[in-house]
Amino acid sequence: MTEGFTTATRAEPAGPVLAFTGELDAATAPTALTAIQALTLHRGEQLVVDLSALEFCDSSGISALLAARNLALAADAVIALVGVPRQLQRSLKLIGLAAFFPAFTTIEDARRGLSEED
Template sequence: MTSPFSTSTASAGTGPILTVRGELDVATAPQLRTRIGELTLEAGQLLVVDLEGVTFCDSSGISTLIAARNVAEAAEAKVALVAVPTRLTRTLALTGLADFFPTYPTAGDAISAHG
């Protein structure tokens, strides 16, 4: 059974928190890319991407996370991944992307580290 894909956004003093749920794959990655493109980021802010609810992530999903980082860098902001599922943590390590993304257990931890 597949998990329905959804995103939601909350505001923190440091910037947006984007929560992703469900399967992040070739079918849903374009939706996430669109959502990332709609975010307003300013220099010095932090984009937190909460992945706790992600049940599956393929290469399209990873590509979209890289796109999120690129959007943040273009705005002179930072990106952090939080609550990364174990399987995705392993995939990021195997692909050499573990050092590309700072990761934290919670959004609060990412925000504290940024501040």
């Protein structure tokens, strides 16, 4: 079993920030899904998923990210990924999901991206 995976959530005025740390794989994806399902999103908010401390992400982790996107869509909110590791960026691009996840370097950049779209 993979050790050291953690999630942390904090509320911000523009929407919640969910951070994943460690390895997001088949063993830890249920923990990620639990954190995602615990989120409360409202119309017009932005869910930021901070991946800057993510060390690894397999297909189970990508499925968890899709669950977060689906949660945002169901709430009429948007999602943004922050600090996406290079390997995960490549994987998302190769499987055709990069366009589903706007990616930014920092949370502040993601928040500015939201205000520019409005």
